[in-house]
Amino acid sequence: MNNPDKIRNLRRLLQKWGESNIINYPWRYNENPYFVLVSEFMLHRTQVKQVIPIYSEFVKAYPTLKKLANAPDNQIKKILSPLGLQWRITSMVKALKELWRRYKEIPTDFEQLIETPGIGNYIAGATICFSLNQKQTLVDTNTVRVSARIAGLSLEGEARRKAEVISIIEKFCDPIEPRKYYYSMIDLAHSLCLPKTPVCSKCPLLSIPCKFGSQIPELG
Ligand code: SF4
Structure with a gap:
């Protein structure tokens, strides 16, 4: 067409x-790329209904990337464990901590996002599109x-x-x-x-x- x-x-x-x-899911129309990225990690291969309570608990415990970066992995993973897919949880925590190490924030540059292990094209594009309302x-x-x-x-x-x-x-x-x-x-x-x-x-x-x-x- x-x-x-x-x-x-x-x-x-x-x-x-x-x-x-x-x-109106809790992560929608949110301009903070950290919250959008967290939600996109969680939604990958998981039903929305399952994600809602875990997302809410997660952002309450770790309202900023800095807070998450300073928390022990086992504590973070405990909140995420009901999501299942252990490899995805490990990869998510690693990627978020790596972003803190590299940028001290969630970048909204496509290349910077996909250069980070664990972040693929969809998650990078969705983070930029949904937080900035920018075409991807x-x-x-x-x-x-x-x-x-x-x-x-x-x-x-x-x-x-x-x-x-x-x-x-x-x-x-x-x-x-x-x-x-x-x-x-x-x-x-x-x-x-x-x-x-x-x-x-x-x-x-x-x-x-x-x-x-x-x-x-x-x-x-
Ligand atoms: S439901 Fe899907 S296939 Fe059917 S008219 Fe709408 S877009 Fe097309």
Whole structure:
């Protein structure tokens, strides 16, 4: 989908839907990159419901990067242990302490973030996008599924690694309100654009038209 009017319409419809449907999780609309980064680490491969109480306890115990950097690892890991995935917890604590050692703060520079062991493209991009409301190309299961379906691209195989999928995510993202755009897309992916049974009949993006939705006989 290359038509600029259609892309503008997609951004508008998605964010209009988001105005009544974006869920106000405790880490959202937070301009402090430390809180955003912590939440993105926790959300990686973990359900939101599971993250909420752990996130709240964590930021209460360690409200600043400095406080976290001065705390013993075993104390920090005890709060994080209900998240599971021990390797992820170890990697998160190590990365946060390394950022303190290098910068004494959470940088909002993409290169500085991804140079830190344990921080990948998505977590780095999300930290910058959600804290600064700055456009980034966020490639994860949600943005891949929704964007590829709209554009009629295949989700077979490792779609997230395909150049055409990454390019469409970049092209679709709203440069003015990227934070609201992605919050809307992520929540749409969790509520309507479900992996196996998308609820296209209730989706605001069907009329763009979404290529996947418009191929369903009764909707097309
Ligand atoms: S119309 Fe269907 S496939 Fe397209 S974005 Fe909406 S829910 Fe997903």
